[in-house]
Amino acid sequence: MRNILSQLSLLLIASLLLTACALAPPAPVDEPAAAAPSADEEKIIYLGAAVSETGKFSREGRDTRQGYGLWLDWVNNEYGGIKVGDDRYKVELIMYDDEGDPDTAARLVEKLINEDRVDFLLGPYSSFLTQSASAIAEKYNKIMIEGNGAAEPLFERGFQNLFAVLTPAGNYTRSALQLLAEKGAQSVVIAYEDTAFPTSVANGAQHWAAEYGLEVLGVETYPVNVADVSGIMSKFKELDPDVFVGGGHFNDAVLFIRAAKELDFNPKAMVITVGPSNPKLIEEVGVDTEYVIGPTQWEASMSYADDYFGTAAEYAASYEDLWGEPPTYQAAESTATALALHLAIEQAASLDTDSVRAALRSLDVVTFYGPINFDEKGRNAGKPMGAIQIQDGEILVVAPSNAAVTELNYPAPPWKDR
Amino acid sequence: MDQLLQALVSGLLLGGFYAVMVLGFSVIWGVMGVINLAHGEFLMIGAYMAWGLFRFFGMDPFASLVLILPFMFLVGYLLQIVLINRIVERPHLMTLLVTFGVSIAIANLFKIQFTSDPRNVAVAYNGSVQLAGVTFPIVKTIIFGVALFIMVCLHLFLQRTRLGKSIRAAAQNKTAARIVGVDINRVYAITAGICIALTAAAGAMLSPTQAIFPFMGPPFTLKAVTITALGGLGRIPGALMGGMVLGVTEIFVSTYVPGIGTNLGVATSFILLVLILVVRPQGLMGGLRPIDAEAE
Numbered sequence: 001m002r003n004i005l006s007q008l009s010l011l012l013i014a015s016l017l018l019t020a021c022a023l024a025p026p027a028p029v030d031e032p033a034a035a036a037p038s039a040d041e042e043k044i045i046y047l048g049a050a051v052s053e054t055g056k057f058s059r060e061g062r063d064t065r066q067g068y069g070l071w072l073d074w075v076n077n078e079y080g081g082i083k084v085g086d087d088r089y090k091v092e093l094i095m096y097d098d099e100g101d102p103d104t105a106a107r108l109v110e111k112l113i114n115e116d117r118v119d120f121l122l123g124p125y126s127s128f129l130t131q132s133a134s135a136i137a138e139k140y141n142k143i144m145i146e147g148n149g150a151a152e153p154l155f156e157r158g159f160q161n162l163f164a165v166l167t168p169a170g171n172y173t174r175s176a177l178q179l180l181a182e183k184g185a186q187s188v189v190i191a192y193e194d195t196a197f198p199t200s201v202a203n204g205a206q207h208w209a210a211e212y213g214l215e216v217l218g219v220e221t222y223p224v225n226v227a228d229v230s231g232i233m234s235k236f237k238e239l240d241p242d243v244f245v246g247g248g249h250f251n252d253a254v255l256f257i258r259a260a261k262e263l264d265f266n267p268k269a270m271v272i273t274v275g276p277s278n279p280k281l282i283e284e285v286g287v288d289t290e291y292v293i294g295p296t297q298w299e300a301s302m303s304y305a306d307d308y309f310g311t312a313a314e315y316a317a318s319y320e321d322l323w324g325e326p327p328t329y330q331a332a333e334s335t336a337t338a339l340a341l342h343l344a345i346e347q348a349a350s351l352d353t354d355s356v357r358a359a360l361r362s363l364d365v366v367t368f369y370g371p372i373n374f375d376e377k378g379r380n381a382g383k384p385m386g387a388i389q390i391q392d393g394e395i396l397v398v399a400p401s402n403a404a405v406t407e408l409n410y411p412a413p414p415w416k417d418r
Numbered sequence: 419m420d421q422l423l424q425a426l427v428s429g430l431l432l433g434g435f436y437a438v439m440v441l442g443f444s445v446i447w448g449v450m451g452v453i454n455l456a457h458g459e460f461l462m463i464g465a466y467m468a469w470g471l472f473r474f475f476g477m478d479p480f481a482s483l484v485l486i487l488p489f490m491f492l493v494g495y496l497l498q499i500v501l502i503n504r505i506v507e508r509p510h511l512m513t514l515l516v517t518f519g520v521s522i523a524i525a526n527l528f529k530i531q532f533t534s535d536p537r538n539v540a541v542a543y544n545g546s547v548q549l550a551g552v553t554f555p556i557v558k559t560i561i562f563g564v565a566l567f568i569m570v571c572l573h574l575f576l577q578r579t580r581l582g583k584s585i586r587a588a589a590q591n592k593t594a595a596r597i598v599g600v601d602i603n604r605v606y607a608i609t610a611g612i613c614i615a616l617t618a619a620a621g622a623m624l625s626p627t628q629a630i631f632p633f634m635g636p637p638f639t640l641k642a643v644t645i646t647a648l649g650g651l652g653r654i655p656g657a658l659m660g661g662m663v664l665g666v667t668e669i670f671v672s673t674y675v676p677g678i679g680t681n682l683g684v685a686t687s688f689i690l691l692v693l694i695l696v697v698r699p700q701g702l703m704g705g706l707r708p709i710d711a712e713a714e
Contacts, residue, residue, distance in 0.1 A: 288540070
């Protein structure tokens with residue numbers, strides 16, 4: 001019996017230690033430079049953000065950091081600082097690693113506000129983290145503008161200080177499903193991670209499927225950090241749907257495609273959020289990504305332009321110059337996020353939270369990323385969502401029709417005929 | 419019916435992987451009484467090695483076992499001599515702290531070196547074959563085969579060879595083994611070498627089926643704890659059975675519980691763990707716990 005007890009307590013200690021691992025305090029990623037004390041010196045606006053460098057969102061987090069970074073580089077070095085009245089303010093951006101953990105994100109935002117004394121906040125990557133980070137910003141009445149949290153519930157909380165430049169998640173699959181319905185698809189299955197953003201995508205997908213006359217045969221959820229989705233995929237295989245919709249993040253896209261091929265699950269189209277529009281997916285998974293469809297907030301081939309970064313294509317070129325890789329839409333929307341804040345501050349001619357909030361509310365511009373025009377809930381009401389398909393290893397826009405560069409390939413051939 | 423058969427096959431294939439994954443953990447615990455909290459990290463190292471060999475030398479992950487096994491044997495052997503042998507006969511908390519420290523160090527070293535971008539090994543043959551109405555994913559079937567082969571080899575090694583017998587002797591009674599002239603420290607080092615090599619091999623085999631990143635280890639360590647509790651310490655048939663039970667249960671739950679099945683699959687292993695500890699603390703196979711009484 002003593003033996004058993006000591007075994008038991010060992011197991012307990014072991015699991016406690018493993019849990020502790022997840023709770024360990026994060027290391028600061030970017031120490032803020034000492035703030036300038038004297039008024040004679042350079043005027044500086046401090047911005048803060050908690051963005052994943054490690055953890056589940058490390059991939060998209062890096063795109064977000066680089067997107068912010070491009071704007072920062074441009075505004076300080078090329079543009080000469082934000083114009084506030086007659087003054088030019090340099091910008092300093094303090095970023096920490098939230099490790100993909102909502103509690104850590106909340107703690108870091110609190111630190112940014114209370115210790116680093118930032119003037120404005122930029123959002124983290126993912127709705128999951130934006131949910132907790134924005135609650136802290138609201139508590140301290142700090143404006144948080146973000147471009148990477150699209151889940152609908154974020155904007156149903158009556159917050160005054162949260163603004164998002166991206167198309168909300170409910171509309172993610174709209175243009176893709178519309179196009180597929182036109183091509184003759186009849187039925188759809190949906191699998192999604194049980195967190196804020198994928199849930200909104202999936203609810204939206206069910207809504208639009210009904211709207212366009214597609215029958216929903218099955219809906220499945222899975223947890224964050226899932227290692228294997230073959231259980232879901234084998235269930236879906238039995239249902240034999242025309243369209244598979246997967247709502248998750250980059251890693252999940254890899255798992256979906258792999259499991260579909262492994263199990264010989266052959267939907268006529270796979271619509272997967274986040275992954276397909278990132279060139280890294282093709283690099284990592286290879287030819288199996290052919291025919292995969294993905295919603296996209298933005299592509300470099302779209303026809304938007306502004307006075308700051310030029311056309312979408314010119315933006316892509318300067319991004320590649322700075323970071324050595326083409327921008328994903330996550331990077332572009334992060335740059336657009338910072339740009340929207342920049343424009344609002346200039347319009348308000350003040351750093352005061354209330355004036356900048358009013359300026360954001362009335363903002364109505366077209367940028368390289370698309371139109372930005374916030375509604376009363378802080379969502380960008382002006383921007384439609386696009387859809388891409390991977391064809392011959394290239395990411396090509398297939399919807400909406402005015403931005404499309406090629407026709408949708410439908411149906412996709414079964415795995416064994418490829 | 420088809421679905422039932424499919425779920426059973428998927429579960430058994432997953433179970434085969436779990437069984438080979440848990441061997442290293444279970445044997446180290448059984449022989450030395452050390453709970454290796456860095457178990458998942460050694461699996462991660464194996465996965466990264468397979469990824470590196472695949473990406474830069476075009477080597478197949480299964481072929482790369484030929485390189486990974488001896489290299490990781492050496493790593494395990496040295497680690498045991500340098501670090502673990504110093505704490506083997508100390509209180510359990512020491513071994514937990516040391517292996518936990520090792521796990522943090524390894525995971526973060528890999529993060530610095532490789533960033534936490536998920537990596538993938540995209541082998542060309544990751545399709546499937548149909549057999550009697552059941553789909554066999556090719557990669558997972560190969561893993562299953564290799565896993566069985568490894569387990570048979572290890573079993574024969576422990577049962578038939580002189581070295582294997584001295585490992586079992588050390589596990590059963592350290593003092594007696596010392597008296598009859600077994601060099602315990604050397605036996606421990608060899609055991610650790612074998613176990614860590616096997617763990618890394620499991621990681622390498624896993625590499626074509628899921629994303630590889632520096633923090634992938636801890637869930638495997640937790641599953642290893644569950645399976646070891648299910649099957650008993652250091653016993654190969656126990657590991658096989660424990661792995662199968664967990665694999666089949668996870669797949670069945672995710673197949674037959676609609677909507678949230680996959681979420682429950684992850685919870686299953688912990689529910690199983692608690693149930694076993696309450697109902698049958700000696701493990702399902704029962705009876706034999708070759709842990710050294712003095713280490714308790």
